[in-house]
Amino acid sequence: MGHDGGASPPGVDLAxxxxxxxxxxxxxxPRQIEVLRLVARGMTNNEIAEALFLSRRTxxxxxxxxxxxxxxxxxxxxxxxxxxxxxL
Numbered sequence: 289m290g291h292d293g294g295a296s297p298p299g300v301d302l303a304x305x306x307x308x309x310x311x312x313x314x315x316x317x318p319r320q321i322e323v324l325r326l327v328a329r330g331m332t333n334n335e336i337a338e339a340l341f342l343s344r345r346t347x348x349x350x351x352x353x354x355x356x357x358x359x360x361x362x363x364x365x366x367x368x369x370x371x372x373x374x375x376l
Contacts, residue, residue, distance in 0.1 A: 312358070312373070313373055313375075315357045316354060316357055316358075319340075319350065320350050320353060320354050320357075321375065322340065323336060323340070323347060323350045323351065323354065324354055324366060324369075324370050324375060325370060325375050325376065326339060326340075327351070327354075327363055327366055327367060327370070328366070328367040328370035328371060328375060328376050329376065333347045333348060333351070351363075351366075354366060
């Protein structure tokens with residue numbers, strides 16, 4: 289279960305929130321986790337927008353927020369984070 293009492297997305301254990309360093313998955317919204325998973329699968333912003341029925345601007349905004357929350361600066365670092373935390 290998530291911190292708000294709702295179910296956690298599959299493959300996401302929000303109980304591990306005590307890790308040091310940048311914010312973790314517990315600070316990402318379910319939609320941001322979904323976007324992160326697709327980035328980690330190698331999808332472009334346009335492909336993600338089409339798959340999730342979002343605008344490219346919305347995908348870009350999600351990515352900026354994801355990068356900020358995870359303390360990473362680019363897609364490859366976000367992908368590494370996703371792999372290390374079992375999102376693939």
